[in-house]
Amino acid sequence: MNYHRPTSFEQASAIAAAAAGVTRFLAGGTDVLVQLRAGTVTPDDLIDLKHIPGVKEIAPTAEGGWRIGVAVSGADLGRHAGLCADWPGVVEGMRLVGSIQVQGRATLAGNLCNGSAAADSVPGLVAAAARVSVVGPQGRRELAVEDIPAGPGRTVLAPGELIAAIILPARGARGGDAYLRFIPRTEMDIAVVGAAVNLRLDGDRVAEARVALGAVAPRILLVPEAADAILGTPLDASALSALAAAATAAARPITDRRGTAEFRREVVGVLVCRAARIAYQRAGGAAT
């Protein structure tokens, strides 16, 4: 195995583009090293991103949002007061990843690029309308987070492409977000269902919303019909009931040892309403 330590994204991209065999980028390594030790994926080329300047930084953007480096750990996210105040739903998604030890290494970009439909940080990012800056052999491009997963274990990134940063938009006034997951244990398990809601209020009414669901389809879903169900409402009982119905209708879950498809359809309706209530209160709305 060839271990590489590039000092720029362009160099990392060039190494990946020239590599012939199995290539992996090394961020926190909490997926890559587990797969390597288990013998499920043995990279021919392992490209360590942690020595590229700026990858461990969280910086404000000119637009009032945040630019998160690709080696920022979950623990660092949770310690960043500005990010926690603006995007608590994104931070709480990452806080659910594994244990304290895992969060000391695990990154948002790694969680996204591992391609799991149950990835805990991704629904919050999708609901937040986060984008990623991608560097590749053809230069730079920006993509919405929801466009990155291509299916279980796969992304749309072309050979030689990698994520250089995650960009969260400005929070703005009267906004709130939340992420919840269901697992059969209290921690250290994979989401059976995940639900993230991000919304903005005008008075007591929902003026903007985005809803994302995890672990109920081959990839994380952005569900505009679920957002539409609460738009213009004060998140009252009928809006919540329409939200639950829209989330359940969008879900295309499988049955596995963690839960049946029927169970997941039921739980996604419950969780999405709970997440919406939390987001609504975080946006300054009264408890519903």
Ligand SMILES: Cc1cc2nc3c(=O)[nH]c(=O)nc-3n(C[C@H](O)[C@H](O)[C@H](O)COP(=O)(O)OP(=O)(O)OC[C@H]3O[C@@H](n4cnc5c(N)ncnc54)[C@H](O)[C@@H]3O)c2cc1C
């Ligand atoms: C004990 C344990 C418990 C866990 N629990 C959870 C959990 O509860 N919820 C959950 O969602 N996950 C969980 N995970 C999985 C893992 O911790 C997360 O997916 C984590 O966020 C991966 O981030 P990383 O930085 O460690 O990724 P890495 O292992 O470094 O990389 C993961 C993948 O992403 C690619 N990659 C990394 N960075 C980039 C980049 N910048 N551009 C392009 N591709 C890139 C790599 O090539 C690799 O394919 C757990 C893992 C362990 C070991």
